[in-house]
Amino acid sequence: MALLRVDNMTHYFGGLRAVHNYSLILEPGHIVGLIGPNGAGKTTIFNLISGIHTPTEGNIELEGHNLIGHHPHEIASMGLGRTFQNLLLWRHMTVLEHVKMACYSQLEYGIWGAFFGSRFCHQEEKRLTAKAMHLLETFDVAHFSSQLAVSLPYGAQRRVEMARAMATNPKVLFLDEPTAGMTPDELNRMISIIRKIHEEFDVAIFLIEHRLKFVMELCERIQTLVFGEVIAEGSPEETQNNPHVIEAYLGSEDIH
């Protein structure tokens, strides 16, 4: 059974058809890429699956559970972690607090425990701190743990965001342009980090990316999206040589 399954999803923003008849099957442990020119609707697809928008038509299932109509936080706690294209970090929170925050749905103590600072609440906080520190070490940002996340260098901010997404215990991880604005060095580092997550945490990854090198190296399957429709789907080599993809990216040659 597929881990994540999207069937014939269509979405309209008013009169604009942003996504048309989109389908996806993500098997456990696979890495699938989504590429396409600007404005093709890639991030919209992410937002639709993670519950920020509700699709006009179609069906989304995670491990057989229907996701339509659920709040984003419910979908996230069901096992769908994500990062954002423009790094939505919290301005006044430290790196450690970021990662602990993402464990919100795993908090065992109730609101009264938080009010009265019960012993159980303190134990839970300690447990979460240990878990968060472990994750921060995995992503090589543990030494920043008490700093404000927004004050870190860009690459470190990206890694903090990924650590935060991993703290939600995801089964599927959505990465929205994980290398946007990175130098080639940082790019290579990101590739190895994503490989590491993939192996260590056994998650399926679905990622949006522009850099072909990155996609070619990581993904097993690539979907190409143009104007909300998938025009090609296949292995990296197939995609690279597909005339439709080349046309979408480079434009067609007019021969008279």
Added chain:
Amino acid sequence: MDIQDHTSQLHKKGFRARLQGFVATVPLIGWFLGFLGAVLVEYLLGDLISYYLYLPKIPVLFGLLSVLKKPLLIPGTIAYLILVYGLPILIIVKTLQKQANKLAGFLDKRPVSVAAFVHLGLFYGALHLWADMSDYRLLVLKLTMIAVMLTLSINVINGYMGEFSCSHPGFMALGAYTASTITLLFFANDKQFGDALLPETFGLYFFPLALIAGGIAAAIGALVIAIPSFRTRGDYLAIISLAFLFIVKSLIENLEFLGGPRGMSSQPHYSTLPMVFTVMVLCIWIINNFVRSTMGKALNAVRDNELAAEAMTVNTRKTKIITFMFGAFWAGVAGGLFAHVLRYVNPGSFGIQRLAEILAMVYFGGLNSVTGSIVGAVSINILSEALRPLEIYKWIIIPLLLILVMLFRPTGLIAFTEFKPKELMKPRQQFVEE
């Protein structure tokens, strides 16, 4: 000449550094002991000292009030402050420095609750004695403590969660009227509700329940704002909350059984100093616990980026409801205490003026900070009492001060800090164990 200047500057720096060094080595309990000593001096010798300094009576609020009325008293008042507060505090703090540090070290090894109990007991003792010397002091002290609660509770909504809520006086009014209705109905003979239904002696024990009922009434009222807050933020929510304030106010004005615009009076004398102090400490403790837990940090996540909070499994709707109800609850409790301090409430005291005061306190003190709230509430409250002789100019000076704070520290004096009681009570000097 040049050299002399240089050396004197060095000397100055040395003195300041030494003073700072000294201050840094005194634990909190040392300062509390010093304060207690100073209050004892005032209690025993205050009248005598003020007589010899040609002061008409003990300067009630550190002389701030009388000085503005009669500037001629300035030298006498300063001398009084030095003799009664400055010197005793300095002497006690200096002589007991070692013992205080040892005591703090001893308490540091005990559970936090024990250490907190000792500190608070000492502090309360000093405050009680201080307030005992004049009724005016007592009133100012109680109102200041209530202001601390109000400021802290609005900080939960406006600071920690970053919504601009203007309905705090409304919550306060709900609490004040609910608590007053309960105490008047059950424990007092008054013209509104007739004879007491229960023996009056029970009253003081049931008063906390009346306060909680007031808090719950305010929390339920807060739902009116919490639910729209799912969809709106910022200015629009501010307008909704302002509308709520007016709804509450005009509702009370038009309900005849609550006394309408004339208000309610002759509440029993239940808001004693120990009661107000205990409730304030509880309020600070619970709010501080909450905002330091991961569940409470969710408020910051919602404020800084709601979308990211949702994607990281934070239930933002639940968080907003909890925050509004929690903040309103404490505003309601503070309102109940307020009604029983003044023993009179009318709708007029829960208007825009009160809102301005509360907002001034929270923005002056600092957003997202328990310490800031306490500092803001105490300083604005004392200031507005002290500047009372200036009458209308008071409302020029305080806003000017606010503008200055906003210019130099846009988020308030002490913003975005964590209040750690355990750190606060730690010894400031380590001794090698023999």
